[in-house]
Every structure is written in structure tokens, then in C-alpha cells.
Amino acid sequence: MRTLKACLFDLDGVIVDTARYHFLAWKQLAEQLGIDFTEEHNELLKGVSRMRSLDIILEIGGKTLSEEEKTALANKKNEVYLEYILKMDESEILPGVKSFITELKNNHIRVALGSASKNARLILKRLNIENLFDAVIDGNKVSEAKPDPEVFLNGAAELQVEPEACVVFEDAVAGIEAAQNAGMFCVGIGDITILKKANLVIPGFADFNLEKLQACMQEDSYLHVK
Template structure:
């Protein structure tokens, strides 16, 4: 089994739960267009880019909008979402995440962010987590959405390690596929039913350590 030299983390749903803020902003947009948008509908937007999310929203509502309107609505949704994340505090870091980061640092393991979010830096600053990351790759650095592995491959490259030496942490199916497509091992955060392509799955980081990760990946 290849040595683990680096860990690459998705942001939303792994380090922090910003999904609720995305949901509120998308729901508000859908309501403005005259249809409802449920939490179940929102599951389809996980790990998907902003413009693709809008396309899915339009499919759900059966609406057809020109490109200019789409861009305006995507910007409006982002403005509303930003209002929420600018009020975030370190209390919103998911349980066990910080302890796990500290465990990795103590063992000399490099840490990168691999997120489709264009607001990743703002969120990390609000959470006071920026200093934990040796490399940050977000939606402003990549052009291909997951399951394309671009975001994770860039993270590995910035850290100076081969994909085989990197472990990705993901909560979305498309993200797990992106890790595998990039030749990396993947720990799923969430439900084994949804993330069944991951090397192994845990519900979250509480009580999770480097040793837990190693033993889970070596099964």
C-alpha cells in the first residue's frame, strides 16, 4: 500500500456545513421564479458548479431562461449566499475536523483544500482555518467540475506528491468519483449507501485519527 503523504479535503459537507446556506439561497431563487425547491431537490446540487446548479434548478421548475438572465440569477443567488457565510464563525466547523487537522500536522502530513466553491477562501477565513492548509485549490483555479479530477490533481501537484500518496475526503458522489478518477484513495464522509465507491466511509470526524484512516484504507 502506498504511503500516505497528503490529505485533500472538500469543503462543503466535509469541513463545514454550508449546504444549508446554499439551499436557502437556491430555494429563494426558485420561489422568485414561481416554483418550490425541496431539500430532496437540493441533493442533486451537491458538488456541482454554480451554473450547472442553476440548469438543474431550471429543469426542476420547467423554466427556460436566456444566458444573460441565467448569469444575473446565479450572481443574485451568490450574493444571498455570501450574506450568510460572512456571518459564519469557527463554531460552525464540523465536529472533530480541527482535532484531525492537528493530528495530521503532528505527523507531518500535508493538507490541501480541493473545493469547487469560489467562496472557499472567504469561508476558511471566517472559520479561522486558513493556516492549516499547505495548498488551497478552489473554484477560481479550476475549469472542470467533479467528477473530473482536476481540483484534486492540482492540489497534489501544489503539495508536490503523486496522486497515489494522497487521500481525498469527500461527502458527494461526484467528488468520490473525481478522487478515484485522479488515482487517489478516498474516505467518504456520510452515508455508505450514497458513497459506496469510496475506499471506506465514516459518518464524520469525531474520534477519527490518522491511525483510523490508515486501518480503514488498508482493509
């Protein structure tokens, strides 16, 4: 049976839905390159780094660019994305997330963010929830993208908690694999058919609490909540 000491949260699609802003920014860039970029294509970018996302878009369009050109395009995409997130506020926090994290804090469970986003701190500030996190591991602190476990192992280390006592909340397949590669219990947020490798899958935090999480962890098996 696992002992819960810390929870690590992905950002996009778990705490806030910035995925649509990423999609709009990537779509604008793709159109400038003459590439038809759809919402289905956008699913391939979940949980991966900015440069890898650009590579995927270029692969979709069958285009090859120099490293210098790719860096310039990635920076341009980020400028467009920043225009969107600078307009964000607390109303964009997904239902139940803040109350769940507050419940964790009230029960002395440590909380960290584990995200590939280099804008994670800015988003947390815009949402006014930066103070809820004991550690923030973002794209500026890691060199390996998910499914490599680096982001979550670094989070556990910064929290001074052993990996097996951590729970990860993720909405992407790559993130779930990263959590499992780190030896952590993983809760998938979203579609059970896509996130079936997670230990537990929930649609969101609206009807979820610490008691339910601990009950599922005691089973220490693959459980799913629809």
C-alpha cells in the first residue's frame, strides 16, 4: 500500500485549459508555413516540448527547416501564445482544482507543478495560485521531455519526498508514461479510452477529493472512474 506524501500536477489540461491557446498559436504559425494544422494534429503535441511540437508540425507538412529557422519560429509561436495567456485570470482555473489542492495543503500533503511549459510560473501568477505550490518544475528546469521522468523526479527531489509516495495528475499519454517511469501513482484527467494506462482516470476534479484518492491508492491497482 502506498503512502501519500505529495501530489504533482501537470499544467495544461489539468489545472487550466491553455491547450486551446497553444492550438491557436500553432495553427497561426502553420498557416504561415502553408501547413493545414487541425485539432486532431494538435493532440500529438500534448505533453511535449515546444521544439518537438514544431518538429511534429513540420513533419505533418513535409517541410524541412534549419535549426536557426526553427528557433525563430518557436519563439514567434511563443509570442503569440503569450498574448493569449497575459489575458488569463482566476476564472480559467478548471472546476474543482483549487479546492482540491487547498484540501491537500490543509492535510499537510506537499504540492508541486511538473510541466514542460516554460511559461508555467507566469500562468500560475495570472491565475493567482502560485502560492499553493511548494515547488515548480517547468521547461526551464528540465532538459528531457516527457515520457522521460525527469520533470517528476526533480519535483519529488525538490519536495524531499520519495517517488513512490507521490501522485501525478496528467492529461496526456506522454505524461502518464513519465509518471510511471518515475515509479509514481498516476491519475489521468480526461478520456478513459486514451488514458487507459493510468492507475486511475477521472473526468475532472469537480467531484473528486482526497478521500477518494486515498481509497484508490490503497487498492494499488488499475482503477478507473468514468
